[in-house]
Amino acid sequence: MTEPMYRQIADDLRARIESGAFAQGAKLPTESELRVGYGAARNTVREAVRLLASRGLVESRPGLGTFVTRHVEPFVTTLAAAPLPGGQGAPLASGIGEDDGFAGIRAQGRTPSASGPQVIVEPAADSVAVRLGVPSGAQVVGRRRERYIDGRPWSLRTSYYPFEFVAKGGTDLVRAEGLPGGAAAYLEQRLGLVQVGYTEHILVRPPMADEAKFLELPDDGRESVLTVVRTCYWSAEYGLAPFKVTVTVLPADRVVLVINSGVVPGGTAPEPAPGDHADSAVA
Amino acid sequence: MTEPMYRQIADDLRARIESGAFAQGAKLPTESELRVGYGAARNTVREAVRLLASRGLVESRPGLGTFVTRHVEPFVTTLAAAPLPGGQGAPLASGIGEDDGFAGIRAQGRTPSASGPQVIVEPAADSVAVRLGVPSGAQVVGRRRERYIDGRPWSLRTSYYPFEFVAKGGTDLVRAEGLPGGAAAYLEQRLGLVQVGYTEHILVRPPMADEAKFLELPDDGRESVLTVVRTCYWSAEYGLAPFKVTVTVLPADRVVLVINSGVVPGGTAPEPAPGDHADSAVA
């Protein structure tokens, strides 16, 4: 029944953090100070601090000290605003996959920006090949942008197209420049592709090295990324066919996705409610 | 530039795991064996194992040993199948929030089950109160079910209603029994509430104690839960009003949400592509 000492120390430190005794960003006592304060070995207080770090409450930096993690306000992204069967409603394209979403970000009083697209031509990863309807390992064109909010890294978005689109007239796909009017308009104009629907897959997974680096996620595998994979379809002569796969990678703990369906209050998504982290509490 | 020894050991073990030298569920060498194998102190190999454990590659159990984590196939859940403005399409209610979703689960060849509802009457958490449009701390009725797939815990779902619904005729809301025909039909029959739309909020957060226990998540704060909060609206005389808030909590690393919009292939959601964990890789 008796808790190990390092857990007791961790619980005590947690209580002091949550009570506000240590404010966000404040420096914790050094390991030496904690050692004498709790009458434990330095290794033991290190175990306690490590436990808190693994839960994201504190961060340690060599030569500096240990600091209470600053809480980042989650950012609300409207994923889809689907209309009712008979009715009026938001257009098909919206939010995370289709346009740049900049209007929605500005509406929240924050400043979006993005890098110019980086163009990658490579054999398709399996997940992309399957969704894009091309053979495994077939060449695809990837157009990747790094997106920022208020100057801080926010998301990585890569759109993949079959490489044959380039040969069939979509030569600008491999130019590392923005497409005036957007990729959708370009593909419609050059190739006659008109989007009629899309499927989105949402999943949470550990970040890959490049993602962790850009999003400034810790290297300890604690924080995950939320990934939205949008597969876009057009109506070809022979039936529905995918023509684009867009992969958006976001830090999982800093994002709230919103989906509206049918008639909902306001044209825009509601703000996140306070205390979303306490949802579903049971007495 | 030289990597610390515990990282080298961890990298070597990882390579051996990923190469298949240690299969899923296989037992790693004991700490004593690793100590002599790598010529390091036991604490050092423990650091290496801890690093792998923090990334979810292995799990240690006292008295038994350390084992390669078994990969759990993610389960696909269709969140919304929104129809086109003019068109035919799936009905408004579907997937995770509205019905029980059992049909979709059976369609994947798996066996769903659920506990009978547990009824909770308590002051609303802030997030519920705001979304349900009741004063902070007002009494709400919560109906919670524990849901299983193939006998393994899958999700916790709690639907909240204003307590005044009970006084106004919805007395069965506080009975710990299933409502024949579902809660929607019951509310329509007894109170004349017809759902016209809903908003869903999707977020990732650390599990609370009861959630971690039910979902069998490790206690180390590594795995998160994915939470879907659905707010349902009806068209009251005075305008749109929320009447139900449903909170669904799922293990974040075992779920893929699917959203269809417009015309997409098949009536049902596509299977998850292989290697979703490698999405958006850049050469």
Added chain:
DNA sequence: GCAAATTTGTTCGTATGTATT
């Protein structure tokens, strides 16, 4: 049911390396 053996978990002490100011 108990005792022994095995294996991981906790705690201590010490020394040295590395990052930052």
Added chain:
DNA sequence: CAATACATACGAACAAATTTG
């Protein structure tokens, strides 16, 4: 360069969980 603070590494001992005889 010096001081400070966290990071790495070693060695040792005992505790707790589990299996086995």
